Amino acid sequence: MWYSNEAKHYGHYFARTRIAVEQRSFVWNIEQFRSFQESICEIASSSAEQSMITLKYFPSCGQNSEIFIRVEVCPHDPQLKNSTFLLYLMDTSGNRTKCLNDEIAFGTDIKTTPFSLTFSKEELMKNESRYLPNDVLQLYCECDIGTGIVLEETEKISFGCPLSIREGNLTCNDMKSEKMFLEAAKILIGNLESSYKENSLCDTKLKTKTCSFLAHKFILGAHSPVFKAMFTNDMRGRGTANV
Secondary structure, eight states, X not given: OOOOSOOSSOSEEEEEEEEEEEEEEEEEEEOSTTTOOXXXXXXXXXXXXXXXEEEEEEEEEOGGGOEEEEEEEEEOOTXXXXXXXXXEEEOTTSOEEEEEEEEEEOOTTOOOEEEEEEEEHHHHHHTHHHHOGGGOEEEEEEEEEEEEEEEEEEEEEEOSOOGGGSTTOOOHXXXXXXXXXXXXXXXXHHHHHHHHHHTTTOOEEEEOSSOEEEEOHHXXXXXXXXXXXXXXXXXXTTOOOBO
């Protein structure tokens, strides 16, 4: 909960926090790839013309003297919560190959977060006709950036309710009973409709000024207190078949 005061009542609380997310997708070119030492990409906020995150690409030596491309993520906005990054290599045909998929949780103690692409510089150089046209490495980036909390609210509070009867806590027996009741009601409605259409077991005739209809006393009585009174009191013992 977000409240600092101690709760005076104990019960069941349902609270919700909503975090605003900005989505970005773009292509970044690292030019003069054979000799580059650093390439910097700025991701700007949609609400202000200032950088939220800086992505710094640079070569770094790995095992067996292989050189890998590192990506250093540096957030500038203290309100940022987290971010996910997807990076793809783009070839000359426009096909994409995933080379990074990671998530960052930002905090006051996190200044920069480094990642490595899955392909080494040597592997890319071996396939330069595919990945390095004109000595340019093309990367496609997708990122979701949590920019801050936009909603904090308490949706539901219940006191003194046993766990078994709280909303959303129906047991299997409860759901089975409800299903049986619905099925029985459906069968009953079907039987009544069939009796009405076929005029079966009619025990009275309802007369109007122009015509008469076959009917069932129990249905008329159930729908009208007037008919119910007629059938149970006024016509008791008379054996009449017309109303």
